[in-house]
Amino acid sequence: MTSIFRKAYFFVIGLFLSLPLIVVAGVSVNQKQTLAFPPQGFSLSWYGEIFFNPEWRNALFASVTLAVLSAALAVAIALPLSWFLWRRIAPWANIFQLLGVAPFTLPPVITALGMLTFWATVGFYGQPWTAVVSHAIFFVTLPLVTLSLGFTSIDRSLVEAASTMGADERTIFRTVVLPLILPYIVSGYAFAFVLSLNEYIVAYMTVGFTVETLPIKIFNALRYGYTPTMASVTVLFVTTAAVIFGLVARFGDLPKLLGAMSSDGK
Amino acid sequence: MRREPPQTLGDYAPLLFPAAMLTIFFVVPFGTMIAVSFFQRQQGGFYTPAFVFDNYARFLSAFFGGVLGFSLMLAIIVAICCVVLALPFTYMLTRMARKVQVVWLVALLSILSLSEVIIGFAWSTLFSRTAGITNILVALGIMAEAKALTPSFGAVLTGMVYQAFPYTVLVLFPALVRLDPTLTEAARTLGASPLKAFFTVVVPALRNTITATLIMVFIFALGSYLLPQLLGRPQHWTLSVLITDQAIYQSNMPFAAAMAVFLVLVTLGLVALTVIAGRKGEAA
Numbered sequence: 001m002t003s004i005f006r007k008a009y010f011f012v013i014g015l016f017l018s019l020p021l022i023v024v025a026g027v028s029v030n031q032k033q034t035l036a037f038p039p040q041g042f043s044l045s046w047y048g049e050i051f052f053n054p055e056w057r058n059a060l061f062a063s064v065t066l067a068v069l070s071a072a073l074a075v076a077i078a079l080p081l082s083w084f085l086w087r088r089i090a091p092w093a094n095i096f097q098l099l100g101v102a103p104f105t106l107p108p109v110i111t112a113l114g115m116l117t118f119w120a121t122v123g124f125y126g127q128p129w130t131a132v133v134s135h136a137i138f139f140v141t142l143p144l145v146t147l148s149l150g151f152t153s154i155d156r157s158l159v160e161a162a163s164t165m166g167a168d169e170r171t172i173f174r175t176v177v178l179p180l181i182l183p184y185i186v187s188g189y190a191f192a193f194v195l196s197l198n199e200y201i202v203a204y205m206t207v208g209f210t211v212e213t214l215p216i217k218i219f220n221a222l223r224y225g226y227t228p229t230m231a232s233v234t235v236l237f238v239t240t241a242a243v244i245f246g247l248v249a250r251f252g253d254l255p256k257l258l259g260a261m262s263s264d265g266k
Numbered sequence: 267m268r269r270e271p272p273q274t275l276g277d278y279a280p281l282l283f284p285a286a287m288l289t290i291f292f293v294v295p296f297g298t299m300i301a302v303s304f305f306q307r308q309q310g311g312f313y314t315p316a317f318v319f320d321n322y323a324r325f326l327s328a329f330f331g332g333v334l335g336f337s338l339m340l341a342i343i344v345a346i347c348c349v350v351l352a353l354p355f356t357y358m359l360t361r362m363a364r365k366v367q368v369v370w371l372v373a374l375l376s377i378l379s380l381s382e383v384i385i386g387f388a389w390s391t392l393f394s395r396t397a398g399i400t401n402i403l404v405a406l407g408i409m410a411e412a413k414a415l416t417p418s419f420g421a422v423l424t425g426m427v428y429q430a431f432p433y434t435v436l437v438l439f440p441a442l443v444r445l446d447p448t449l450t451e452a453a454r455t456l457g458a459s460p461l462k463a464f465f466t467v468v469v470p471a472l473r474n475t476i477t478a479t480l481i482m483v484f485i486f487a488l489g490s491y492l493l494p495q496l497l498g499r500p501q502h503w504t505l506s507v508l509i510t511d512q513a514i515y516q517s518n519m520p521f522a523a524a525m526a527v528f529l530v531l532v533t534l535g536l537v538a539l540t541v542i543a544g545r546k547g548e549a550a
Contacts, residue, residue: 006358010355013351016431017432020385020388023388024391027391035391035394035396037398076283077284080284081284084284086269088269088272090271096284096285099289099293100284102292105533105537106533107485107491107506107533108489109489110299110526110529113513113526114299115291117295117299117302117523118291118298136291137287137288191379194379198380198381198384200381204514205510205513205514208514215381218383218384218387219383219492230387231387234387237380238376238380242372245372245376245379249371249372254368254372255364255371255439258371258436
């Protein structure tokens, strides 16, 4: 296609994708408590609000805690599973791979409702830790996919060499497999972390009445009173996601990671 | 060390934790939801174990039919819009320098990971009277005065296309990367314009990918639960919104569960279709 057409097309798509964020960034620097654009005056106080207003700070703390823990649990589930599937011939064990991918493929409201009925039935409904488990299950797909990809890229002759030299299973895992798989662990964790940070419906249905995460807080603010803090949180979230994915791209092969992700997902 | 079947019970040890977690916290909740969908609803938000089809019988109402029809139509329109917009975009993206590709991919991933709450908030701001796009049009002298563009069907559609567009690009990306560049080169050598080469060579070569992508984006759009609420009116509510509403605000868990089971069946049917489309693609 001609280069003028290409530039115009990319400009229009870029504008479409960035316009809402530009407006939100503009709104976030309003001087007064109004959602005006172009902004009236300039102030960064709405960014301070995230950290100094106890309500927003608690929501930020709840969201970050949830994301850190649930992403770690998701990796803890995905790592042994994908290692086992790589190391052993056990076709029936693939059912667990399928179970890990399922929550992410189905509409999120289904996982959310499943979790809600489950926690209500067993009597833990509303406990903060239930959200960690729910998010870990919901997002286990991401480390599972990056790790399966990572394991297939390991040259088996390396492992065989270590084995011939007398290393036992544990030593091989620690000294050969783990260093090779580490970048995939990190990117799987990063994907799960960012998505957990932004997740609304599962968190809302499991702990919505006891814990306020940032997305829940923004939703409540949408209903009960707009404030530019919502805009500053949005900017913070977009920046966080861009920085994390930028780092994944910087230290890993992002096109390859994405190329294989979708072919695995199908 | 070659792959080998597990020999001793100890070899299964690594599987223990993942299998237990996925069974207890995915299979069991899923089963609980199916069970609840047959339960009897009591007054005051409670429900008792039973085996009744009342919750499914409610599907037969005109209201439910309307919501279902609207959800499916909306998801189809979103899927078509996204694929039409994303196909040329992704095609051109895969032919760009690697560095440029990475920048776009990072941007798309960042938008894809955004909470629906945030996307809804951003678009409702953009469509609002005080901070909206109409102010720019007024400043340019195109419009007489600023007005709110939300809630409306157009706002819901725009928000959902915005949400699903990065997903569409990322689904198309691998197939387009692998597309043999000599195909278009041959067409160009034989005198086809770039546009003609795209429509007569690239699009037909990707027919199965396009079908599979349409279905995947359709499922993705079906899952949208907040944008119709934030950007639309109650008549723009989808099945996902209705499920949330019944579960949380109407406290009718059995009915919500029945609708969710129905949504699962629709989704699984479509996933099966995608797999079949994918198989055909490999065979061709």
